Amino acid sequence: MDKYDVIVIGGGPAGAACALSLMRHHNKSVLLLERSDFTQQRIGEQVSHSIFDFVDYLGLSPEDFGVDCFVPNYGKISYWGSDIASSHHSLFTAQGQTYQLDRAMFDETLLMAVVERGGTIIPRCKQIKVAQQGSVWQVQLSHPAQGDLDFQSDYLIDASGRQSKLGGELGIERTVTDQLVGVGAFIHHPQRVFEQQQRIESCEYGWWYMAGLSKDLAVVTCFTDVDLMKEMKLNRQAIWNTHLAKTKAIAPYLQGSHSTQARLWVKQANSQYYSSAFPERFVAVGDAVASFDPVSSMGIGFAMSSACHGAHALISAEEGVVQYYQNDIQRIFDEYCEIKDRIYQKEQRWVGLPFWQRRALFASLERSVVSV
Numbered sequence: 001m002d003k004y005d006v007i008v009i010g011g012g013p014a015g016a017a018c019a020l021s022l023m024r025h026h027n028k029s030v031l032l033l034e035r036s037d038f039t040q041q042r043i044g045e046q047v048s049h050s051i052f053d054f055v056d057y058l059g060l061s062p063e064d065f066g067v068d069c070f071v072p073n074y075g076k077i078s079y080w081g082s083d084i085a086s087s088h089h090s091l092f093t094a095q096g097q098t099y100q101l102d103r104a105m106f107d108e109t110l111l112m113a114v115v116e117r118g119g120t121i122i123p124r125c126k127q128i129k130v131a132q133q134g135s136v137w138q139v140q141l142s143h144p145a146q147g148d149l150d151f152q153s154d155y156l157i158d159a160s161g162r163q164s165k166l167g168g169e170l171g172i173e174r175t176v177t178d179q180l181v182g183v184g185a186f187i188h189h190p191q192r193v194f195e196q197q198q199r200i201e202s203c204e205y206g207w208w209y210m211a212g213l214s215k216d217l218a219v220v221t222c223f224t225d226v227d228l229m230k231e232m233k234l235n236r237q238a239i240w241n242t243h244l245a246k247t248k249a250i251a252p253y254l255q256g257s258h259s260t261q262a263r264l265w266v267k268q269a270n271s272q273y274y275s276s277a278f279p280e281r282f283v284a285v286g287d288a289v290a291s292f293d294p295v296s297s298m299g300i301g302f303a304m305s306s307a308c309h310g311a312h313a314l315i316s317a318e319e320g321v322v323q324y325y326q327n328d329i330q331r332i333f334d335e336y337c338e339i340k341d342r343i344y345q346k347e348q349r350w351v352g353l354p355f356w357q358r359r360a361l362f363a364s365l366e367r368s369v370v371s372v
């Protein structure tokens with residue numbers, strides 16, 4: 001049976017960054033187990049300039065990712081809280097420059113660096129089972145080509161994303177604050193050069209979002225609550241198209257384009273975090289430990305930062321460092337809730353309708369908890 005210092009479960013940005021951090025700063029042997037074959041389209045692409053601090057910490061430079069991986073974003077046009085468009089230029093905001101990531105290029109560069117530095121990655125892992133015996137983690141899985149596999153490690157990391165089941169299996173509680181989903185499509189337009197900016201527009205049942213990914217490709221997503229999606233059948237292409245056609249900021253811009261996939265994708269996009277203590281020699285990072293409403297554009301940056309901090313906390317010889325890490329996650333999540341509430345409260349036109357009513361109610365509940 002092969003033994004590693006650390007086994008990381010999940011090969012998104014958080015898992016890859018964790019593996020790189022452990023090898024570079026702690027000289028650990030790492031096995032990364034991924035469920036997919038890495039060919040699925042990754043969602044999420046807006047990042048802030050701070051991503052480069054973590055890239056640097058991992059011993060990489062922006063150039064390692066290829067010339068078009070980080071495309072400067074000039075800002076966004078929004079219809080939010082008003083029928084009048086407003087534009088926000090990144091040059092004039094406190095957050096500074098933002099970027100549109102080429103997700104495939106970004107994720108692949110991180111994973112290639114893991115392999116080049118001596119890490120082991122096994123894709124297509126199914127039915128991963130973990131158990132802790134004394135100070136050793138036992139990990140079993142089934143692989144389509146290699147059959148049943150067994151591994152051991154001193155430490156275990158959950159980087160398996162928003163839908164992680166691992167924490168639940170280990171008895172860690174998760175606090176879930178809403179039921180947001182994104183229903184989206186990748187849109188191709190042979191003649192259009194998509195601008196380097198986002199378009200965002202609120203509506204009665206949620207909000208629409210569009211971002212150019214490359215000159216002729218954009219992503220368009222409708223965000224709503226899962227029950228509203230089902231009630232309105234928003235996951236059906238024809239109905240989604242009908243509602244998209246009513247948007248002011250997005251529909252006119254997409255005329256003559258077509259979807260690159262036969263079906264719409266539906267992704268969980270809710271806010272949640274692991275709210276009870278981790279077992280010994282374990283941390284969760286990225287979306288697995290806390291995930292955020294995409295209105296905040298926090299996901300990928302947080303995946304990288306929590307991976308670097310989580311890896312350091314896990315390996316630290318000092319007692320209580322993992323608990324400090326968890327306290328930090330709680331603090332970040334609380335601050336994020338305040339920012340998210342402020343964003344949603346800017347829209348007052350449909351406060352009586354379920355999507356907006358739920359967000360107003362949640363904000364007032366949070367305030368009453370704070371004031372107790």
Ligand SMILES: Cc1cc2nc3c(=O)[nH]c(=O)nc-3n(C[C@H](O)[C@H](O)[C@H](O)COP(=O)(O)OP(=O)(O)OC[C@H]3O[C@@H](n4cnc5c(N)ncnc54)[C@H](O)[C@@H]3O)c2cc1C
Pocket residue numbers: 009010011012013014015033034035036043044045046047125128159160161162164182221267268269285286287288294297298299300301303
């Ligand atoms: C619609 C939408 C739009 C978004 N837009 C943005 C944005 O513009 N900017 C931004 O910063 N963030 C955005 N996000 C969030 C962003 O995509 C995530 O925060 C980010 O991908 C988190 O990285 P991660 O590595 O933690 O998880 P993931 O990227 O989800 O990676 C988890 C990995 O674990 C694997 N896995 C899952 N289960 C198992 C298992 N049991 N065993 C082994 N492997 C497993 C998965 O296959 C996956 O490869 C968006 C999210 C959504 C849903």
